[in-house]
Amino acid sequence: MKKKIIITLLCLLVIIISIFIITKINKNKKSDLIKIKLAEVTHSSFYTPLYVSIENGYFEEEGLEIELILTPGADKVSAAVLSNDVEIGFAGAESAIYVYEQNEKDYLQLFGGLTKRDGQFIVARNNYENFELEDLYDKEILVGRSTGMPALNFLNALKNNNIDINKINVNYSIEFAALSGTFIGGTGDFVNLFEPNATNLEKEGYGKVVASIGMLSGEVPYTAFYARKSYIDENPEIIKKFTNAINKGLEYTLNNDATTVANDIIGQFPDTNIKDLALMIERYKEYDCWLENPYISEKLFTNLEDFLIDFDLLEKYVPYSNLVNNFYE
Numbered sequence: 001m002k003k004k005i006i007i008t009l010l011c012l013l014v015i016i017i018s019i020f021i022i023t024k025i026n027k028n029k030k031s032d033l034i035k036i037k038l039a040e041v042t043h044s045s046f047y048t049p050l051y052v053s054i055e056n057g058y059f060e061e062e063g064l065e066i067e068l069i070l071t072p073g074a075d076k077v078s079a080a081v082l083s084n085d086v087e088i089g090f091a092g093a094e095s096a097i098y099v100y101e102q103n104e105k106d107y108l109q110l111f112g113g114l115t116k117r118d119g120q121f122i123v124a125r126n127n128y129e130n131f132e133l134e135d136l137y138d139k140e141i142l143v144g145r146s147t148g149m150p151a152l153n154f155l156n157a158l159k160n161n162n163i164d165i166n167k168i169n170v171n172y173s174i175e176f177a178a179l180s181g182t183f184i185g186g187t188g189d190f191v192n193l194f195e196p197n198a199t200n201l202e203k204e205g206y207g208k209v210v211a212s213i214g215m216l217s218g219e220v221p222y223t224a225f226y227a228r229k230s231y232i233d234e235n236p237e238i239i240k241k242f243t244n245a246i247n248k249g250l251e252y253t254l255n256n257d258a259t260t261v262a263n264d265i266i267g268q269f270p271d272t273n274i275k276d277l278a279l280m281i282e283r284y285k286e287y288d289c290w291l292e293n294p295y296i297s298e299k300l301f302t303n304l305e306d307f308l309i310d311f312d313l314l315e316k317y318v319p320y321s322n323l324v325n326n327f328y329e
Helices: 002-031 045-055 074-082 094-101 149-160 176-184 197-203 213-217 229-234 236-255 258-268 274-286 298-310
Strands: 034-040 064-070 088-092 108-115 121-124 140-142 169-171 190-193 208-212 223-228
Touching (some): 074 223, 140 176, 149 169, 223 229, 229 236
Parallel strands (some): 140 169
Antiparallel strands (some): 121 190
């Protein structure tokens, strides 16, 4: 009997020591990672490939540890990068252009992209069986900040479809993060929302998704990763590793079904069930919203500049070679 007790105790001791050693090794591995603060403009299933890279350990494989910081508004993301509060920003590419136009010496450079079209959906308060953009006439729509990518792509969608913006009450006064709550509160006939807000609002009976802005507006480097030029010049290996991880996330997302991907990133959306998250991911797949790799082409960049110039937000084209420093080859 004593022998059995001794053997049991020895086995327990071996298990405890093994757990201690494994924990110690994992802790040491974690401490060896380079910590990167990443400011994201919003938290949405639209950015699924980024969350895949986080949840599937692709950043850790590259020796990086990501601290994701929600920073609503592209202007606030760019400010956080410029002030050295974060190393990398993830927001609309237009914010880097605005900074460059202000003659900032240590301006922002785009080094990788994720999305190639707008991820918003037009949500109507009332149901429209066969929605047309003309249904917006004489109605109020909430679109967020006037110079931000969401509003600009909406305006571009109207332009592409020969819609007279002067016949629509476009409300730019609501902060991006407050759009859903403001609409629920009774303001506006329509609102432009990303997922999961669009689906959540629809499920709660406050509105109905009637159109994809991305399909109406066309392809641009909608959301991209950027850093200060000096940071990129001084840390090319870190930027390369970061870009490699993003590329892995894009490849995985595009090559796996929506339910598989939803199960991988559900930790990023604890208040959303797997079925709903999979539907959101499938919707973004259907509308071809993600780049095949992080490379930002000159054509996509020029498309963005085209409508910035059209809307009098940019006087002339800025040099692609100055603003875009691709690390995907």
